[in-house]
Amino acid sequence: xxxxxxxxxxxxxxxxxxxxxxxxxxxxxxxxxxxxxxxxxxxxxxxxxxxxxxxxxxxxxxxxxxxxxxxxxxxxxxxxxxxxxxxxxxxxxxxxxxxxxxxxxxxxxxxxxxxxxxxxxxxxxxxxxxxxxxxxxxxxxxxxxxxxxxxxxxxxxxxxxxxxxxxxxxxxxxxxxxxxxxxxxxxxxxxxxxxxxxxxxxxxxxxxxxxxxxxxxxxxxxxxxxxxxxxxxxxxxxxxxxxxxxxxxxxxxxxxxxxxxxxxxxxxxxxxxxxxxxxxxxxxxxxxxxxxxxxxxxxxxxxxxxxxxxxxxxxxxxxxxxxxxxxxxxxxxxxxxxxxxxxxxxxxxxxxxxxxxxxxxxxxxxxxxxxxxxxxxxxxxxxxxxxxxxxxxxxxxxxxxxxxxxxxxxxxxxxxxxxxxxxxxxxxxxxxxxx
Amino acid sequence: xxxxxxxxxxxxxxxxxxxxxxxxxxxxxxxxxxxxxxxxxxxxxxxxxxxxxxxxxxxxxxxxxxxxxxxxxxxxxxxxxxxxxxxxxxxxxxxxxxxxxxxxxxxxxxxxxxxxxxxxxxxxxxxxxxxxxxxxxxxxxxxxxxxxxxxxxxxxxxxxxxxxxxx
Numbered sequence: 001x002x003x004x005x006x007x008x009x010x011x012x013x014x015x016x017x018x019x020x021x022x023x024x025x026x027x028x029x030x031x032x033x034x035x036x037x038x039x040x041x042x043x044x045x046x047x048x049x050x051x052x053x054x055x056x057x058x059x060x061x062x063x064x065x066x067x068x069x070x071x072x073x074x075x076x077x078x079x080x081x082x083x084x085x086x087x088x089x090x091x092x093x094x095x096x097x098x099x100x101x102x103x104x105x106x107x108x109x110x111x112x113x114x115x116x117x118x119x120x121x122x123x124x125x126x127x128x129x130x131x132x133x134x135x136x137x138x139x140x141x142x143x144x145x146x147x148x149x150x151x152x153x154x155x156x157x158x159x160x161x162x163x164x165x166x167x168x169x170x171x172x173x174x175x176x177x178x179x180x181x182x183x184x185x186x187x188x189x190x191x192x193x194x195x196x197x198x199x200x201x202x203x204x205x206x207x208x209x210x211x212x213x214x215x216x217x218x219x220x221x222x223x224x225x226x227x228x229x230x231x232x233x234x235x236x237x238x239x240x241x242x243x244x245x246x247x248x249x250x251x252x253x254x255x256x257x258x259x260x261x262x263x264x265x266x267x268x269x270x271x272x273x274x275x276x277x278x279x280x281x282x283x284x285x286x287x288x289x290x291x292x293x294x295x296x297x298x299x300x301x302x303x304x305x306x307x308x309x310x311x312x313x314x315x316x317x318x319x320x321x322x323x324x325x326x327x328x329x330x331x332x333x334x335x336x337x338x339x340x341x342x343x344x345x346x347x348x349x350x351x352x353x354x355x356x357x358x359x360x361x362x363x364x365x366x367x368x369x370x371x372x373x374x375x376x377x378x379x380x381x382x383x384x385x386x387x388x389x390x391x392x393x394x395x396x397x398x399x400x401x402x403x404x405x406x407x408x409x410x411x412x413x414x415x416x417x418x419x420x421x422x423x424x425x426x427x428x429x430x431x432x433x434x435x
Numbered sequence: 436x437x438x439x440x441x442x443x444x445x446x447x448x449x450x451x452x453x454x455x456x457x458x459x460x461x462x463x464x465x466x467x468x469x470x471x472x473x474x475x476x477x478x479x480x481x482x483x484x485x486x487x488x489x490x491x492x493x494x495x496x497x498x499x500x501x502x503x504x505x506x507x508x509x510x511x512x513x514x515x516x517x518x519x520x521x522x523x524x525x526x527x528x529x530x531x532x533x534x535x536x537x538x539x540x541x542x543x544x545x546x547x548x549x550x551x552x553x554x555x556x557x558x559x560x561x562x563x564x565x566x567x568x569x570x571x572x573x574x575x576x577x578x579x580x581x582x583x584x585x586x587x588x589x590x591x592x593x594x595x596x597x598x599x600x601x602x
Contacts, residue, residue, distance in 0.1 A: 205550065368565035375569060396543035397559055404535075404556030404570045 476568020
């Protein structure tokens with residue numbers, strides 16, 4: 001078998017999956033027997049962007065060709081190229097032994113993976129491979145679809161490696177697609193599906209309500225209530241996060257405006273912000289507009305973000321964070337203690353509030369070691385002179401132990417579950433009546 | 436010019452008698468556990484033990500030095516830590532004295548009551564031995580609970596903890 005250029009044969013024809021399917025089907029008839037079958041490999045160069053930046057597109061093309069050539073020249077593994085993308089990718093099929101397909105493909109990939117001379121320099125190709133066996137009875141079209149999905153997945157979790165398609169993988173893709181479609185629909189036409197629930201943030205000593213965290217609850221028309229994590233993840237992957245973030249911010253701000261008179265000026269509305277939103281240079285303008293439109297005081301708004309978002313080196317993010325603080329809006333670090341950021345990083349940032357992650361709080365009721373760890377974290381963070389909120393408080397004992405450590409503020413199921421806006425003050429006044 | 440003689444270190448102030456820690460427990464096990472906790476924490480204040488609320492009442496009425504801290508069991512022979520807190524908080528001289536309550540089985544209501552009555556901290560017995568002194572040091576004590584600094588010469592060093600039981 002040699003390099004084949006079937007899609008150039010009749011010049012004008014556009015390469016379609018149909019022609020691929022035909023090619024694979026032809027090869028199956030020739031190559032598949034009791035001992036052998038075909039493996040589809042989708043190969044992508046994960047450092048293509050850097051190579052183009054440094055050496056140019058022509059260099060990338062010749063590098064891609066070189067890799068394809070090496071893949072096809074293995075002495076024992078006959079292979080055929082099905083497609084080449086000039087920008088660092090190709091699709092090929094290789095005849096492997098049924099009983100050692102994985103080993104053979106790994107071997108092939110590792111042989112190809114060596115430094116490539118390019119423009120008088122040497123380049124290391126970060127070659128990421130998605131692989132799928134074409135088993136007897138498989139539909140070629142589905143196999144091609146799967147291997148493409150697998151290489152996309154590999155680019156996320158197996159860069160520079162070979163990732164095999166697993167049966168069941170294909171279930172995710174359509175679901176994600178549906179999620180994204182329905183999310184886009186909800187944002188555009190039915191935002192009431194995307195409601196906010198509010199979880200109280202309390203003074204641990206007095207029980208006073210000092211703030212509330214707005215938490216997204218997506219009630220999907222068919223699937224019911226979806227977890228906020230899944231919703232945000234789908235939004236982040238699909239670029240809907242900016243719209244979703246705006247919806248959440250505006251709804252929370254409007255709610256805060258509605259509570260005017262019920263809450264004092266120190267009451268804080270905590271709103272979660274995705275790092276992706278902060279990369280948008282227009283974020284601050286939108287924030288400013290929301291504050292203006294709803295008439296809330298900027299000081300009552302607290303944007304919660306993860307440690308990783310805040311310590312980002314991205315100049316746009318840094319600029320956004322500065323501008324946000326200049327508006328008077330407070331910054332809060334969510335899930336502190338789970339990431340890699342150091343207190344040094346936080347020290348340089350205008351952070352107002354640090355929320356200690358539930359994993360640090362989880363076992364302080366029973367374990368002296370965990371108690372000491374939480375106490376040390378609290379002491380460390382308190383050197384920053386920020387407000388500290390302990391998350392995930394699930395019992396009065398945990399609350400008592402946090403008080404013993406000098407922690408003033410807390411949040412968690414024990415203090416109050418996330419609830420619709422209408423219930424937040426209703427339940428509290430009931431409690432006050434019965435107390 | 437002759438070099439100046441090295442400055443003499445400032446004289447240490449005369450050691451004040453340290454205020455005692457008052458431990459309230461009616462059974463020996465509870466008392467021992469709290470004592471251990473204080474000893475492990477290298478607390479050098481004298482530790483006094485009372486077995487019941489009436490003991491504490493007598494102690495506060497006497498001329499003895501006021502306690503720096505009270506560490507009490509939740510359940511006492513007559514009443515509980517809440518009654519003790521009411522006594523301590525209504526006594527003018529001790530109304531700000533930190534009170535730490537230790538138990539293994541306080542209900543959420545118990546803990547809320549103690550907090551409302553101004554307990555400094557509630558600790559579960561499972562963690563108390565290891566963390567008690569740290570918590571005492573964090574609490575805003577008006578005076579007395581001090582770590583053993585500056586180091587004194589070995590000959591003059593006080594015993595690690597002065598334990599005596601006042602009954």
